[in-house]
Amino acid sequence: MGKVVVVTSGKGGVGKTTSTAALGAAVARTGKKVALVDFDVGLRNLDLIMGAERRVVFDLVNVIQGTAKLSQALIRDKRVETLFLLPASQTRDKDALTEEGVGEVIEKLSSVFDYVFCDSPAGIERGAQLAMRFADEAVIVTNPEVSSVRDSDRIIGLLDARTVKAERGEQIAKHVLVTRYDAARAARGEMLSIDDVLEILSTPLLGIIPESQDVLKASNLGSPVTLSDPTNSAARAYIEAAKRLEGEELPVVVPFERKGFLDRLFGRRAA
Amino acid sequence: MSLLDLFKRRGSAPVARERLQVLLAYERRNRSQPDLVSVLREEIMAVIARHVQIDQDYLQVSMDRGETMSTLEIDIQIPNKSARPLAMSA
Numbered sequence: 001m002g003k004v005v006v007v008t009s010g011k012g013g014v015g016k017t018t019s020t021a022a023l024g025a026a027v028a029r030t031g032k033k034v035a036l037v038d039f040d041v042g043l044r045n046l047d048l049i050m051g052a053e054r055r056v057v058f059d060l061v062n063v064i065q066g067t068a069k070l071s072q073a074l075i076r077d078k079r080v081e082t083l084f085l086l087p088a089s090q091t092r093d094k095d096a097l098t099e100e101g102v103g104e105v106i107e108k109l110s111s112v113f114d115y116v117f118c119d120s121p122a123g124i125e126r127g128a129q130l131a132m133r134f135a136d137e138a139v140i141v142t143n144p145e146v147s148s149v150r151d152s153d154r155i156i157g158l159l160d161a162r163t164v165k166a167e168r169g170e171q172i173a174k175h176v177l178v179t180r181y182d183a184a185r186a187a188r189g190e191m192l193s194i195d196d197v198l199e200i201l202s203t204p205l206l207g208i209i210p211e212s213q214d215v216l217k218a219s220n221l222g223s224p225v226t227l228s229d230p231t232n233s234a235a236r237a238y239i240e241a242a243k244r245l246e247g248e249e250l251p252v253v254v255p256f257e258r259k260g261f262l263d264r265l266f267g268r269r270a271a
Numbered sequence: 272m273s274l275l276d277l278f279k280r281r282g283s284a285p286v287a288r289e290r291l292q293v294l295l296a297y298e299r300r301n302r303s304q305p306d307l308v309s310v311l312r313e314e315i316m317a318v319i320a321r322h323v324q325i326d327q328d329y330l331q332v333s334m335d336r337g338e339t340m341s342t343l344e345i346d347i348q349i350p351n352k353s354a355r356p357l358a359m360s361a
């Protein structure tokens with residue numbers, strides 16, 4: 001049975017979809033079979049980030065309602081042949097997802113794939129709860145700022161209470177992924193530090209993804225950042241995080257800002 | 272066009288713009304009526320279903336919506352025994 005990993009956050013816009021694509025692609029590049037499932041019904045975006053928006057025929061709701069087979073709805077990535085996407089539907093009806101239907105889909109996927117990544121919608125309501133329901137592990141995407149950390153805390157509470165695993169009395173493995181980390185702002189003490197975040201959430205750290213123009217560029221091109229240019233700092237951080245998710249023990253290095261002479265002189269912010 | 276425009280064009284934004292244009296044109300059209308590719312898909316499948324009992328497991332449909340051209344691929348594996356003789360075959 002493959003591992004089911006929910007990528008969740010509570011707060012919107014912190015980088016769940018970006019991280020699902022980047023982590024999934026990084027794992028798939030090593031030859032593992034990976035399925036990415038978009039749970040953001042009505043507001044799907046993972047297809048765009050993956051560059052598969054023109055190829056969507058069927059979606060998760062079609063599969064749950066029986067109008068399409070799972071094998072028909074899965075879209076194979078054109079770059080990495082072990083990477084697949086199951087798109088969300090664009091219908092406004094969020095109740096189209098049933099717990100039973102989602103359970104069946106996840107079960108089938110995890111019998112075929114090594115990893116199933118579930119891209120959660122924002123919020124703590126039904127959609128987010130369905131996305132986490134059958135997870136074995138959770139990647140909690142957090143930005144180093146107060147409202148994001150607070151929402152992560154609420155999500156951690158839900159993960160420990162409302163997942164099938166938790167209800168069975170088992171532990172769901174949780175990892176915090178700090179994204180949009182701005183080393184310059186951290187150096188000026190304008191941002192919560194990594195230690196602050198980890199202490200508050202008391203959950204182990206999966207990685208630190210720097211704020212980076214390369215993320216925007218990758219989404220413009222419709223490619224996970226770990227595929228478009230695996231050498232940039234965000235991609236490297238995601239690739240390392242993916243290795244940790246697979247159990248490798250790699251120390252996390254906090255990105256720091258090397259201040260130039262002029263910056264020090266004028267206290268100017270480096271790009 | 273200024274020199275600046277020339278440089279700007281090299282970024283990733285033009286790709287994003289083109290992708291969005293194709294996608295949104297399709298999604299907007301689809302709000303009022305299904306697009307031609309989807310209609311064709313439905314009808315072709317209905318025709319096939321009249322002649323052979325197709326197991327959904329042996330049917331793959333893929334689409335690629337382009338700006339000026341879209342492709343529709345229907346890949347069906349027909350088990351020989353289930354194919355009824357076609358009226359038109361000699």
Ligand SMILES: Nc1ncnc2c1ncn2[C@@H]1O[C@H](COP(=O)(O)OP(=O)(O)OP(=O)(O)O)[C@@H](O)[C@H]1O
Nearest residue numbers: 012013014015016017018122180210211212215216
């Ligand atoms: N490391 C980063 N550096 C710069 N921009 C980033 C980074 N990570 C994410 N972003 C940007 O932040 C925005 C939100 O990202 P994304 O869509 O992945 O978030 P989300 O949590 O999935 O949002 P939603 O809650 O709406 O589903 C996007 O514009 C994305 O390009």
Ligand SMILES: [Mg+2]
Nearest residue numbers: 016017040045
């Ligand atoms: Mg998202």
